[in-house]
Amino acid sequence: MVERSWLILGGIVVILLILVGIGYYTTRPPEVTPTTPASTPTGTPTQTPMEVRTPTPTETIAPPVAVPDRIVIGFTLPLSGAFSKEGQLALKGALAAVKWVNEVYGGVKIGGKRVPIEIKYYDDESKRDLVISLYERLITVDKVHFLVGTYTSTLVMAAAPVAEKYGMVFVNWGGASDLINKQGYKYVVTTWTQASRYMAPVLDLISSLDPTAKRVALIWKSDEFNRIVMEGVRSRAQTLGFTIVYDKSFPIGTLDFTPLLVELAVVKPDIIVTGTHFADGLAITKQLADMGVNAKLIAVNVAPSVPDYYKSLGALAEGIVFPSEWEPGVWWGPDYAKKLGVEFFGPTPQEFHVMFLAMHGEEPTEYSASLANAIILLVKAIEVAQSLDQKAVREAFSKLDIVTFFGRFKIDPETGFQIGHQSVIGQWQDGRKVIIWPPDIATGKPYYPVLTWEEKKAGRRAIP
Amino acid sequence: MTLSRTHILALLTLYAIILGLRILVEVVGPLGPITGQLLTLLAFYIALGQAFNIFLGMTGYVDFGYVAFMALGMYGMASGVVRAYEAGLPGYYGIVFGLIQTITLTSLLALIVGGIALRLRGAYFAIATISVNEGLRYLVEGLDIWEGSRGLIVSGPLIRLFGSEGFSLLATIISDIMVFSVALLALVISIVFLNTRIGYALKAIREDEDAARVMGVNTTMYKVLAFTTSGILGGLLGAAWSFKVASIYPPDAFNILYTIEAIILVMLGGAGTLAGPIVSGTLYGSLKYFLAGILPGFQLLVFAPILVAVIVVAPEGIVGALRAYIPATRRFIA
Known part of the structure; x- marks a missing residue:
């Protein structure tokens, strides 16, 4: 029996070494090789080659x-x-x-x-x-x-x-x-x-577009970030005279929103604002589309600013509005x-x-x-x-x-809180992210009201 | 195995070395590869193993929900501190209140779960305890207890109660010493158990529960005793650890990984042995620390085969194997 246990031990050691090897190669940080762009990007001003200054x-x-x-x-x-x-x-x-x-x-x-x-x-x-x-x-x-x-x-x-x-x-x-x-x-x-200041400008945008759209639905992940985002949205809604007609949270890790969306559909809000990150933001958009829950404007947190959002959803992402800290x-x-x-x-x-x-x-x-x-x-x-x-x-x-x-x-010197920077609002229009708010740096006009899911499934694009 | 004075002295020496090193590193800075962070990890794993050993090692029952005790400890301490801060009381009130909450919550949980689930055996007990852990996690998130899934953030109150320097000390050397005290307390309790009727009863339960019962041992009572002791110690460990993490979120606090680590620690060192946790805690902690730099995230994958190997080759763990193959060590290692 002793020989057998040594055999097992030997086998385990071999497996272990293989695992370690695989682990080493899969966890190495990606090597970044500079690649030259295939063509000049659209919308980018022509640029003179950058001068490289070396320390003298x-x-x-x-x-x-x-x-x-x-x-x-x-x-x-x-x-x-x-x-x-x-x-x-x-x-x-x-x-x-x-x-x-x-x-x-x-x-x-x-x-x-x-x-x-x-x-x-x-x-x-x-x-x-x-x-x-x-x-x-x-x-x-x-x-x-x-x-x-x-x-x-x-x-x-x-x-x-x-x-x-x-x-x-x-x-x-x-x-x-x-x-x-x-x-x-x-x-x-x-x-x-x-x-708290991140997603609130969505409401400023709507106020400027359509004074009759006043019914806002909030659906958000009950994590710290989205909770505070929603507090900001709620307080802005109060200032601007919106009515919150639906306000519900879901626990972290939720990827099936059907029960919440069934309730939400009944309320028929003008504006849907979701508090999410990438994975749940993608899932919630998909499920809104599957269930055909329409609104005049749908704003999704975090996910749409990642290009993969559009890659996954295709035309369904058309017209979706999102906040961003920065966009090209x-x-x-x-x-x-x-x-x-x-x-x-x-x-x-x-x-x-x-x-x-x-x-x-x-x-x-x-x-x-x-x-x-x-x-x-x-x-x-x-x-x-x-x-x-x-x-x-x-x-x-x-x-x-x-x-x-x-x-x-610019920060508050005492707390380190950022007071200078402001977020922007973007929208997916014809497969591209367009900045639609604040007006002084907007790169395009907002598309409003957004297409219904049926129209998008039929292949219509949000081209203003 | 009878405990001699040499056994206890040897154990205390090992503990003294690690604690001494931790204090030395705090004073003079890292000694080569030995950093404060490494020693913190060692203290944590030794304490985790030592505390869990009282239940798993002595009774042979596998509690898959052990991390629930740690989580309650973290929440107990953190909410105590937050409450003291909100009530405008001095900081140490918060810590004392936190300790009281930790002990109350963990002993309640242990008595309720133990009283019911310890009537189950083998896999059924393990399944029941997993569900307790997951159930508690969803209870905290769903009912929004202790800020729910938004997380209980304790760093702000700690800084305001103790100042930046005080917070810094609490999060480093003081919490390390607290973790170490939990390990030492668990060791002392283990020694006491092993030298009294309790130890015999638990050993009888582990070897053959039905026979123990026939011999007149009140098996449920002894099992609940071991479970509660181990649970409270786990809670105290969580309480000490909460100063380090400074913000507590249910998915991390109830992370089953800690339970798995606790099981590995006990099995690797030798279930029911006194020196087991200190050997396996040192080994596991240092491997985890050094592997984090070389193979991040792979320590569990590396440990799974090691654990299988230990169970196949040396079912009694490292300490058991040492005692079996090198008779000279029997005098020192228990």
């Missing part, structure tokens, strides 16, 4: 601060698990930002030198306990200089206390919950519009900065767009842009502080009031 040695004077040969920025991303889509898109943005800072801009100007940046990241698998241990690892083992956040509020909620514990600046680009900046953290700086085509450039009377920093939106396309062969999304923006803002804050000291850089963030390709950046 003559710039070096005796550095007043100890400057390392590179500045390492650490973060985790959900490259697998529930938020893998958003995480992978964000990573592409980070790579584009690093390329811009090192190759186009020429490195961080600090202590009279030009210092390149480097990113160090792990896959947090969309798991909170892993986020905690990996951020500790980034701080204590990898000794990164600064931290930026991961994607989605629940994961940021796990990461932020770790950064706070070690007194590390934490640039939050991916957690939109208002609660993050209400915890009393001293080192958390949020760069994008927070949940939102040209918040130096002109916008001039209008506000503040400084512009970083690549122009067009530059970023061209560079991103050249690197990844696809258009940037709000996730890619937001993480890229966080890295670029961090570079600016380091330059303002002229120091790698966490306190100094955090103070520099408080003082900043600038415009980047992503929009305006």
Whole structure:
């Protein structure tokens, strides 16, 4: 019997080694090879090739601060698990930002030198306990200089206390919950519009389009982010005189909305607003179509801003309205900065767009842009502080009031709450995302009222 | 196996080494690959194994809902702190209140579940406990208890009650020492159990429950006793851990992964042995820590075959195998 057990043990070891091998190859971070775009994207202004400035040695004077040969920025991303889509898109943005800072801009100007940046990241698998241990690892083992956040509020909620514990600046680009900046953290700086102000502009849009559409239905996931998004929508609805005719939540993980949609159909709302992320946002749109629940306007949170939404739904996605932190085509450039009377920093939106396309062969999304923006803002804050000291850089963030390709950046100095940036409202029209709100940066006219599901199934497109 | 003074001394030495290292790292910084984070993980897994060992190891019953105790502990402590903050009381009131809530909630759960489910045996007991865990999770989400699926966020209240530095200490060294105390408490209780009638009764139940019953052992009572003790310890571990996570969401708190890890820890080290959890906790914790850098997410896949191998080659776990094959170790390892 002894021989047999050794045989089994040997077999197990072999299986184990195979698993480890497979695991190693499947979990390696994707290698990003710069690809050239097949053609110039439509809607992108022609662009002169970017000039690559390299650091000049003559710039070096005796550095007043100890400057390392590179500045390492650490973060985790959900490259697998529930938020893998958003995480992978964000990573592409980070790579584009690093390329811009090192190759186009020429490195961080600090202590009279030009210092390149480097990113160090792990896959947090969309798991909170892993986020905690990996951020500790980034701080204590990898000794990164600064931290930026991961994607989605629940994961940021796990990461932020770790950064706070070690007194590390934490640039939050991916957690939109208002609660993050209400915890009393001293080192958390949020760069994008927070949940309470995120989806509310949908109602401003409708008010301007159709004063008779007043009956709003809300259906939302009972997670922190969507709860706060809906609080924002509700309070805006009250201000603008809308009536909430339906307001129900569903637990996290729900993918069958039939019981809720049956109820909702009976109410016959003018406007349907859903609080979702990617997977449930896609599922709820599909089920609204299957059940033929129509409204004058349907706004879906998060999912439609991801290009795969249209790829999965095809014509069914026509006319769907969504909020976004940023979209390609939102040209918040130096002109916008001039209008506000503040400084512009970083690549122009067009530059970023061209560079991103050249690197990844696809258009940037709000996730890619937001993480890229966080890295670029961090570079600016380091330059303002002229120091790698966490306190100094955090103070520099408080003082900043600038415009980047992503929009305006200005925080409440005490809490780190974002007050400068604003979200935009987009709509899928004829297979393209068109910005329809706010009017001053809109790239097209809204299509209203939206097509019914029957019309869409018959192949009609939302062309205004 | 009779416990000698040498056995207990050897165990306490091992504990002292890990606790000593944790404090040393806190004072002088990481010692090569030994970081505070690694030692935190070790303390957590040793405590988890030691606490679960009292039930699984001593009775042989598999509780698939063990994480429910940890979750109640996390929620008990976090809601205690939040309540103290809302009532404007000083922070330590919150912690004391949290501990009281943890103990009450976990012992209630253990008595109710144990009183009913421990009359079931084998797979039936395991199935009943899984449903308790999932049921509790949906109860918290559905009835919106403790903020439901929005999550109970405790970092804000902690920072306001204890200040940034206080929060920092609570989330690192203080919670580590609390986790360690749970492990030590579980060890002491195990020693007491093994040296009294309780240990004999539990061992009799594990080996042959019907025979134990015939011999006049009140099997249900002893099983419920072990279950409750183990459950409360699990709750206390959760309470200590809640300072680290600082925000608690039902899907994470009731994550069955912790139960599976607890089972692995007990089986790997040697069910019912005293040194088992410290051996397996150290092994599992360090492998998980180092694998997270090399093969993220694969530690469970790596552990499944190891666990099968251990059960095939050494059904008594690592400690059992050591005692069987190297007689000299019997003097030190129990």
